[in-house]
Amino acid sequence: xxxxxxxxxxxxxxxxxFGIVLLVQFAIIEAGLRLYSKSEGSATxxxxxxxxxxxxxxxxxxxxxxxxxxxxxxDIAVNAQGVRDDDPxxxxxxxxxxxxxxxxxxxxxxQVPFAQTFCENLERRLNAKGGDTRWRVxxxxxxxxxxxxxxxxxxxxxxxxxxxxxxxxxxVGNDAIExxxxxxxxxAGRAVETEQPAIGRLREVVRASVTLQSVRxxxxxxxxxxxxxxxxxxxxxYLANPPPEVAAGLELTRDAFGRIVTRAAGIGAKTGxxxxxxxxxxxxxxxxxxxxxxxxxxxxxxxxxxxxxxRQALTPLGVPLIDLQPALAAEPDRIxxxxxxxVHLTPRGHDxxxxxxxxxxETSGLTAPVR
Amino acid sequence: MVFTSLDxxxxxxxxxxxxxxLPHRPQNWFLLAASYYFYGSWxxxxxxxxxxxxxxxxxxxxxxxxxxxxxKRRAALVLSLIFNLGMLGFFKYFEFFEESLAALGARVGWxxxxxxxxxxxxxxxxxxxxxxxxxxxxxxxxxxxxxxHLLDFALFVAYFPHLVAGPILRASLLLxxxxxxRTISALQMRSGAWLIAWGCFQKMFVADNLAPLVDxxxxxxxxxxxxxxxxxxxxxxxxxxxDFAGYSNIARGVSRLMGIELNVNFLFPYFVRSPQAFxxxxxxxxxxxxxxxxYIPLGGNRGGAWKTNxxxxxxxxxxxxxxxxxxTFVLWGLYQGAALVAARAISGWSDAAGLRxxxxxxxxxxxxxxxxxxxxxxxxxxxxxxxxxxxxxxxxLLLTDLRPTMATVNSLxxxxxxxxxxxxxxxVYQARRESEEAPLQLPLLTxxxxxxxxxxxxxxxxxFEGAQFIYFxx
Numbered sequence: 001x002x003x004x005x006x007x008x009x010x011x012x013x014x015x016x017x018f019g020i021v022l023l024v025q026f027a028i029i030e031a032g033l034r035l036y037s038k039s040e041g042s043a044t045x046x047x048x049x050x051x052x053x054x055x056x057x058x059x060x061x062x063x064x065x066x067x068x069x070x071x072x073x074x075d076i077a078v079n080a081q082g083v084r085d086d087d088p089x090x091x092x093x094x095x096x097x098x099x100x101x102x103x104x105x106x107x108x109x110x111q112v113p114f115a116q117t118f119c120e121n122l123e124r125r126l127n128a129k130g131g132d133t134r135w136r137v138x139x140x141x142x143x144x145x146x147x148x149x150x151x152x153x154x155x156x157x158x159x160x161x162x163x164x165x166x167x168x169x170x171x172v173g174n175d176a177i178e179x180x181x182x183x184x185x186x187x188a189g190r191a192v193e194t195e196q197p198a199i200g201r202l203r204e205v206v207r208a209s210v211t212l213q214s215v216r217x218x219x220x221x222x223x224x225x226x227x228x229x230x231x232x233x234x235x236x237x238y239l240a241n242p243p244p245e246v247a248a249g250l251e252l253t254r255d256a257f258g259r260i261v262t263r264a265a266g267i268g269a270k271t272g273x274x275x276x277x278x279x280x281x282x283x284x285x286x287x288x289x290x291x292x293x294x295x296x297x298x299x300x301x302x303x304x305x306x307x308x309x310x311r312q313a314l315t316p317l318g319v320p321l322i323d324l325q326p327a328l329a330a331e332p333d334r335i336x337x338x339x340x341x342x343v344h345l346t347p348r349g350h351d352x353x354x355x356x357x358x359x360x361x362e363t364s365g366l367t368a369p370v371r
Numbered sequence: 372m373v374f375t376s377l378d379x380x381x382x383x384x385x386x387x388x389x390x391x392x393l394p395h396r397p398q399n400w401f402l403l404a405a406s407y408y409f410y411g412s413w414x415x416x417x418x419x420x421x422x423x424x425x426x427x428x429x430x431x432x433x434x435x436x437x438x439x440x441x442x443k444r445r446a447a448l449v450l451s452l453i454f455n456l457g458m459l460g461f462f463k464y465f466e467f468f469e470e471s472l473a474a475l476g477a478r479v480g481w482x483x484x485x486x487x488x489x490x491x492x493x494x495x496x497x498x499x500x501x502x503x504x505x506x507x508x509x510x511x512x513x514x515x516x517x518x519x520h521l522l523d524f525a526l527f528v529a530y531f532p533h534l535v536a537g538p539i540l541r542a543s544l545l546l547x548x549x550x551x552x553r554t555i556s557a558l559q560m561r562s563g564a565w566l567i568a569w570g571c572f573q574k575m576f577v578a579d580n581l582a583p584l585v586d587x588x589x590x591x592x593x594x595x596x597x598x599x600x601x602x603x604x605x606x607x608x609x610x611x612x613x614d615f616a617g618y619s620n621i622a623r624g625v626s627r628l629m630g631i632e633l634n635v636n637f638l639f640p641y642f643v644r645s646p647q648a649f650x651x652x653x654x655x656x657x658x659x660x661x662x663x664x665x666y667i668p669l670g671g672n673r674g675g676a677w678k679t680n681x682x683x684x685x686x687x688x689x690x691x692x693x694x695x696x697x698x699t700f701v702l703w704g705l706y707q708g709a710a711l712v713a714a715r716a717i718s719g720w721s722d723a724a725g726l727r728x729x730x731x732x733x734x735x736x737x738x739x740x741x742x743x744x745x746x747x748x749x750x751x752x753x754x755x756x757x758x759x760x761x762x763x764x765x766x767x768l769l770l771t772d773l774r775p776t777m778a779t780v781n782s783l784x785x786x787x788x789x790x791x792x793x794x795x796x797x798x799v800y801q802a803r804r805e806s807e808e809a810p811l812q813l814p815l816l817t818x819x820x821x822x823x824x825x826x827x828x829x830x831x832x833x834x835f836e837g838a839q840f841i842y843f844x845x
Contacts, residue, residue, distance in 0.1 A: 014815070021819045025827055070781055214831045221835050222377065285590065296373075335592050 026211060033210040040143070042210060045110075048076065048143075054156045055149055056191035058082050058142055059108075071339050072111050082157065084108055084117075084139045092162045097367075099123075099137045100158050100269075102150045102260070103169030106276050107141025109350065111339055116347045121354025126367065135367075138163070146178025147256040148186045154260050155189075159267055165366050166264045166271045167357070168257055170314070172306040173278035174234035176249030183252050234278075235290065237306035239299050250313035258317055272366045273317070274357065275310050277325035279338040320364035327356045372412045374621040375574055382409065383625060390629060395552040399526050402629075406531040410495070413535075417493035420458060421529055427454050428503040429524045435510045436517035444511060451507045459500045462493055467696030495535035497693055499528050501660055506542040508664055515543050523549045530631070532622040536615070538636040538656035545631070553630030562808050565822075566624030569807060571833070572825045573617030573794070579834030580790045581610035584783055589755055597768040598775035602783040604748040607755050609791050612640065615654065620807065639802040641747065644739040645718070646710040649747060661690050679715070684708040694754075699762065703753040710746060793828065797821070 034043050045067055050060040063078040079085040092098060101107050101119050109117040119139040126135035140158050142149070150168060158166075184192050206212040220233065236242050237249075261271045280286040281303055294301040307325050314321060328337055328349070337349035345353060361367045372378045386405045393401055411418050431451040438444050506527070509515045518524050527546050533539075588595045588603035595603065619636035626633045640653035650658040666686040672679040684705065691704015721727075752769075756762035775784070801809045810821050 017815070018819045018822070021816070021823045022826070025820070025823045029827060029831070070786075211831065218830060218835060285592075340587070 030209055030211045048078065048110075052191070054190050055152045056185070057144065058153065058157070059084065067110055069342070071341055074110055074113055076110055077114070081161070084110075084114060084141070086114060089138065089161050093134070095132050096134050096136055097164045098162060099126075099135065099165040099167060099361075099367075100140050100154070100161055100163035101137060101167045101169060102145075102154055102158065103141045103274075103276070104145040104171055104175075105141065105143040106171055106344060107139060107169050108143055109139070109141065109345065110143070111342060111344045112347050112350055116350050118345070118350040118353040118357065121350055122357050122361075125354060125358040126361070141169070146182055147175050147253040148179055148182040151256040151259050152185065152190065155263055159263060162267070163264070163269045165361070166260060166269050167274055167366075168260060168271065169274045169276050170253065170257070170310055171276045171278075172237065172310045174237070175253055176237050176246050176306070176309070177234055178249070179252035179256060180245045180249035183248075186252060186256055235294060235301065237309065238278075238301050238303070239294070239305070240302055241299065242305075242309075246309070250309055253310070254313050254317060257314060261317055261319055270366050271319045272360065272364060273314055273319055273321040274360070275307050275314075275321065275323040275325070277304075277307055277323075277328060279343040281307065281325050282329045282331075282334045282337060285335075320360070320366055322356070322360040322364075324353060324356060328352060372409060374618060374625070375571060378412070387628065391555075398553075399522055399549060402531075403522060403526045403529060406526065406529040406534060409531040410529065410534055413494045417496075420462070420493050420496065421499065422525075424455065424458065424500065424503050425525045425528045426521075427451065428507050428528075429518075429521050431507055432510045432517035432524070433519070435507065448507060448511045452504065455500050455504050455507075459496060462496055464692075464696045471698070498537045498539055499534060501539045501657075502533075502542075503528055505539070505660060505664060509542060515546075518542075518546055518550070520550070530626075532626040532631075533633060536618050536622075537654075538619055538622070538634050539660050540633060540656065544634060548631045555628070555630040559627050559630065562811055563624045563627035565808060565811055566620045566627065568624075568822070568825050568829075570617040570620030570622075570624060571829050573613040573620065575617075575833030575835070576828045577613030577790055577794050578610045578617060580832065581606045581613070581787065582834075584786055585610055585755065588783070589757060589761070591757070595765075595768070596774065596776060596779065597770070597772040598779045599783055600752070600765045600769055601748075601773065602779060602787055604752045604755075605791075606783070606787050607751045608641065608744070608748050609787075609794070611751065611754075612637070613794070635807075638805070639798060641744055642740060642798075642802050644736065644743050646707065646714045646743075646746070649743070650707075650711070657690065657693070661686050665689065676715075680712045683711045683715075687711065699753055699756050699759065702759075702762075703750055706750050706753055710750070793824070 040046075044065050048059060048063050048065060049057050052058045059078045059082045061078060061080050061082040063076075065076050067074050067076055076084065077086055079088050081089045083089070099122070107119070109119075114120060117139060119137045123135055123137040126137070138158075138161055140153065140161075142153065145153065147170065154166065179186075206216050237246050239246075257273065264271045280290050287301070287303055291301040304325060307323050311321065311323060328334060331337060331352055333348065337346060337352060338344065339346055372382060382405075386402075389401060390398055407418060407421075410421060428451055431447050434447050435444055438447070506515075506524075510517045518527075523546060526549050527540075527542060530545070530549075585603050585607045587593060588599050589607075616637040619633075623633045623635075634656055636654060636656050638652040638655065640649055643649045643652055666682055669682040669685060670678055671682060674682075685708075687708030688701055688704040691700045691702070691707065694700045694703070752765060753762060756765065797810065801807050803809075804812070810818060813821065
């Protein structure tokens with residue numbers, strides 16, 4: 001007579017046991033990943049960052065780590081002002097001119113030694129011209145930044161570096177989507193929590209766990225599949241028929257960059273915009289692979305659609321703009337410009353970008369003396 | 372709609388929910404409609420080929436069942452074969468043979484412009500065509516009775532778990548299960564779920580993680596050394612195994628949840644010690660098909676050593692061509708045929724000399740297994756090569772430059788081990804019990820630990836890009 005309750009009890013006991021097994025395994029995986037992981041979720045890499053009430057997050061002033069992956073090992077130092085640099089940023093000397101480069105991980109460039117970043121490469125090229133002026137190029141890139149954080153960082157922190165030129169590096173692969181996701185911060189003029197406190201706490205737990213960050217990535221892919229028809233949300237900027245959030249994100253990007261232009265002009269600095277392509281825009285096999293995946297999802301991936309959309313959206317700002325894609329794609333060894341696994345620039349890629357930006361600064365008049 | 376995609380998860384959830392509440396005959400109608408939807412999701416135009424093949428072979432089967440005049444029966448069989456092989460030949464091999472002919476003609480000074488038809492390869496055509504051919508031949512041989520229900524036959528051909536990448540099922544196995552009402556036990560549910568989970572692990576964790584390693588060596592811009600090529604060949608061996616065995620296991624698991632058994636298609640093929648055994652454990656449904664409908668009709672091993680060897684070479688060359696319209700596949704088939712011929716010869720000599728490998732876990736058995744794995748891997752090198760030029764270059768490097776570099780170890784060998792070792796740990800246990808379902812017999816806690824490990828591996832390190840299965844192209 002009591003067979004059914006007993007069966008239910010057995011099922012419940014087994015479910016609890018299985019849950020415990022999963023939890024134990026989770027703990028083992030978490031510990032293993034914290035100790036040995038080479039991903040950006042590792043404790044070592046995460047120690048580079050601190051929360052910032054105004055911007056959201058930024059580089060931890062004074063942080064020093066050795067970041068080791070299968071593809072590279074890099075020593076990363078953050079100066080007292082919170083940018084990747086070996087030297088502090090003090091008052092500007094009369095003969096010194098400064099270029100502040102804003103952007104995300106593509107600017108920060110943790111994959112290469114500091115001396116090999118395109119910012120340093122550009123600085124060397126500028127100073128090699130000779131003359132009395134000493135150029136300093138400040139790497140203001142921070143992992144995970146989008147256009148809105150670029151604006152907040154410049155407004156709250158970067159403007160104090162007294163730049164003469166501000167170069168905004170827009171990663172066309174995901175900046176529109178990131179701007180769309182952070183619209184509230186642009187409106188508020190500071191980082192805002194847009195979610196319920198419980199969600200916020202859950203987010204903190206997820207951020208604190210290497211394992212759960214991977215699970216979150218899966219969840220994002222799943223949501224992207226439902227919402228956009230692509231396996232990864234950033235790819236929507238390249239679709240033949242992008243969802244409305246791409247156009248909205250481009251408008252927000254123009255708004256954020258416009259604020260930087262205005263603020264920079266207010267402190268006597270000129271602004272230029274650099275459109276940075278995704279690796280697949282220069283790498284044929286990579287493009288073929290992604291195009292096939294998107295095709296399976298029933299849409300079409302257009303190689304330079306995002307670059308074209310950004311150029312169209314940002315041209316009205318009336319500041320010099322360069323798209324790096326044609327120059328990178330024209331390189332005979334373009335397959336070697338990006339790392340294969342983490343899709344950031346190799347030392348060779350940084351060298352090419354440094355050269356292209358040097359030419360851009362020269363021809364656009366951005367480095368011409370202010371009268 | 373690949374098995375490891377979200378689309379399929381949603382599709383199967385709906386199909387299964389409806390399927391469970393329907394009685395038997397409506398179940399069959401519903402499964403047929405679902406199967407046509409599944410197939411049409413790739414390209415609805417190819418449904419006409421599926422329908423054509425179904426209708427033609429259903430009526431040929433009925434005719435063969437009632438006709439007694441041997442001449443007429445033979446004519447009907449030939450007509451069916453011409454239809455099926457003609458369809459397969461046109462869609463799969465037309466451009467290949469035309470281009471090959473044009474290339475050959477150009478060598479002797481005879482130039483012609485090949486027709487440009489841009490023939491698309493209908494997905495799964497090699498699999499369902501072989502199923503309908505085996506049905507017609509079995510009826511012709513009077514080994515089975517033809518079915519009198521077009522619905523049941525259509526479902527036999529189009530049943531979605533096997534439709535696009537096998538297993539290549541025999542009517543004697545599947546048709547009775549379609550014709551009879553089905554029951555689904557708790558054990559079937561449990562083992563079906565395990566097969567699906569295990570198949571996802573094989574595909575998403577093993578195959579999809581090895582694919583970039585293999586591509587990095589076989590890619591057009593790669594300049595690998597011999598050691599890189601060796602590790603890439605090992606990696607490809609497990610990639611193609613994980614891909615295809617994973618698909619087969621998901622197919623079996625999905626089907627078992629609906630109360631329909633599909634045959635085992637892989638049985639630990641890298642634990643064997645001879646080419647004969649390899650083909651008894653690798654793509655079993657194809658190798659038994661080739662044996663029953665090609666090798667034995669050619670004469671099998673009935674005409675002495677020379678004829679047996681000839682039959683083996685023909686069978687394996689055609690088996691290679693079945694895998695794809697490229698000469699590298701033909702060469703792979705010939706290599707497999709040569710391996711079978713050589714193994715027969717060696718077996719004959721060792722028998723005559725009274726040599727015996729000791730049973731149990733002996734050093735000689737392990738050495739033979741390792742050797743056989745290398746023989747298999749060289750075959751996979753032929754199979755995976757982009758061209759004969761690349762194959763020749765890789766073979767030369769394998770013979771002349773086997774020194775591993777740090778990159779070989781760090782970028783290829785260690786990632787290879789990290790993927791393959793978890794698979795092999797489970798496989799050793801399964802192989803000793805000769806069943807992939809053996810883990811279901813483990814003690815509760817061990818079993819749950821295994822389920823959990825599979826769950827975490829797929830969730831954290833599996834590929835979620837919905838990559839196509841390699842065997843879809845065949």
